[in-house]
Amino acid sequence: MKKWAIFFIVIFFITGCAQQNKGTTFVTTVQYVVDGDTVKIKKDGEMVTVRLLNIDTPETYREKQAYGEEAKQFAKDVLLHKKVTMELSAKEQPYDRYGRLLAYIWLEDGALYQEKVVQEGLARVAYVFEPDTKYAKRLYKAQEKAKKAKKRIWSVDGYVTEKGFNMSVWLDQAS
Numbered sequence: 001m002k003k004w005a006i007f008f009i010v011i012f013f014i015t016g017c018a019q020q021n022k023g024t025t026f027v028t029t030v031q032y033v034v035d036g037d038t039v040k041i042k043k044d045g046e047m048v049t050v051r052l053l054n055i056d057t058p059e060t061y062r063e064k065q066a067y068g069e070e071a072k073q074f075a076k077d078v079l080l081h082k083k084v085t086m087e088l089s090a091k092e093q094p095y096d097r098y099g100r101l102l103a104y105i106w107l108e109d110g111a112l113y114q115e116k117v118v119q120e121g122l123a124r125v126a127y128v129f130e131p132d133t134k135y136a137k138r139l140y141k142a143q144e145k146a147k148k149a150k151k152r153i154w155s156v157d158g159y160v161t162e163k164g165f166n167m168s169v170w171l172d173q174a175s
Contacts, residue, residue: 024087024088024094025085025086025087025088025106026043026085026086027083027084027085027086028041028042028043028083028084028086029041029042029081029082029083029084030079030080030081030082030084030105031047031081032047032080033072033075033076033079033080034049034072035057035059035060035061035068035071035072035075036055036057036058036060036068036071036072036074036075036117036122036123037051037052037055037056037057037071037075037117037123038050038051038052038100039052039075039079039105041086043086043101048101049099049100049101050086050100050101050102050103050105051096051098051100051101051102051103052103052104052105052113052114053089053102053103053104053114053127053132054104054114054125054126054127054128054132054133054135054136054139055114055117055118055123055124055125055126055127055139056123056124056125056126056127056164057071057072057117057122057123057124058071058122058153058165059165060072063167065165065167065170066153066156066159066165066167066170067121067122067152067153070122070152071117071122071123074117074120074122075113075117078107078113078116078117079105079113082107082108083108084105084106084107084108084113085105085106086101086103086104086105086106087103087104087105087106088101088102088103089101089102089103089131089132090131090132090134091131091132102132104135112135112138114135114139115135115138115139115142118139118142118143118146119142119145119146120146120151120152121146121149121150121151121152121153121154121155122152122153123153124143124153124160125139125140125143126164153165156169156170156173157169159173
């Protein structure tokens, strides 16, 4: 009987430790905007790169994509040097393969940043994987509104794809 009790205590402890990141939130200030879907914050005294969950914005570096700079500027206007609440990924280890912290960003007014940037037509809903799907419906709803209004990234048919952004379609339209 004693062995079973120890077994259950150990299992309870292990499960509790594994669950500790789920739903974790903390308040911080955005220190630097890398682009429309990546920022840097200070966490526990260290500068940490954060990849925003469930969205993808056009690139501003290697391959400059249409609306990438606008998405970056939007992030600066809304996030830079602002106090925000980070809601970490529900994954056991809330990091991606590049070591970036995965999170949602909540603004002081209670708005979800990812929803705002999608509504503006500067991001597509992407990389929606379990267990990080809790805001997917509201993000897809915001995306549908931006699509119908042909806002920014949605202004050229075929520019936004399942895999990202197709600059050749954009360039063909522009010429």
